[in-house]
Amino acid sequence: MQRMRIRARLRALYHGGSRQAVRFRIAVLAIDMAIIAFFIAAPFLKAEGWVFYALDYAIAALLAADLAARALAYSDLKDWIKRPIVWVDLFILATLLFPAWLFNLGFLRVLRLWTLVNSEFFWKTVGHRYDDTRVEDVTRSAVALVVFVFVVTGFVYTGFIGRYEGIGGYVDALYFTITSLTTTGYGDIILPGVWGRLVSIAVMLGGVGLFFNLIQTLTRPHKVFHACPTCGLQRHDPDAVHCKACGEQLCIPDDGR
Structure with a gap:
């Protein structure tokens, strides 16, 4: 009985619409942002020893x-554990619990930013005014690009520092990532060997793809999410009266945005 009350309370806080629930979720998100800041600063803080x-x-x-x-607030635990975002958080937790062994994989913690911005929890709390709008689409695309940059920077930093004189610190790894992503390639930092060339190719292809996805999100006409009752098409023009796929009449609510 006590466990059921706890689960009901957590479900109300994580998924409810009361003022107290919204305040609780904002506090959780503030903690999430502080955690992300720590992840980004971790390479510089590790030298502080016991403080880190x-x-x-x-x-x-x-x-x-x-x-x-x-997990307690979710209705189906088996369904919850299958979600990719949960697995990312569990891996991040492992890097925190075993920093001496998994610190070299600590750069993947910045994926926490991606999981945060891609969660409905975020858009129903802090970003509720922009849920299902162009702002949400642009934010998701921009964060994907930023996370890609930090993940690649962390990989280059941990994989090549001390093995190649061109990568002497985190800033050098970030510089290499940016120049490769933009295909500028000044030539002052070039990763050696076959693995270095493969990393450079991956950065260029992945980065350019994410960059063009961001540009496309900024320039393409905005679509709203509204499932067609007949064919199920989800994205429509904001002023659409009929579904482009099947011609079914639509009634898209105008929320004043």
Whole structure:
């Protein structure tokens, strides 16, 4: 009985529409942003020794508590554990719990930013005014590009520092990532060997693809999400009266945005 009350309370806080629930979710998101800031600053903080490890384990405790609470608040635990975002968070938790062994994979923690911006939890709380709008589409595309840059930078930093004189620090890895992504390629930093060339190719192809996706999101006509009752087509022009796929009459609500 006590467990059922706890689950009902957590479900109301994580998924409810009350003022208290909204405040709770905003507080959770504020903690998430602080965690992301720590992840980005981690390569510079590791030199601080015990301070870094104290912050690392404190954030691990917060993330573990949040994951446990979300699991209890979810109606179907088996369905919850199958979600890719949950697996990303579990992996991030592992890097926090075992920093001495998994710190080289710590750059993947920035994926937490991607999971945050791609969660309905975020758009129903902080971004509720822009849910299902162009702002949401642009934000998702921009964050995908930013996360790609930081993940690649972390990979280059951990994989090539000390093995190649051109990568002497995190800024050098970031510089290489940006110049490769933009296909500028000044030639002052070139990763050696076959693996270096493969990394450079992956950065150029992936980065250019994400960059053009962002440009496309900024320039293409905005579509609203409204499922057609007949064919199920979900994206329509904001002023659409009929479905372009099947001709069914639509009644898209105008929320004043």
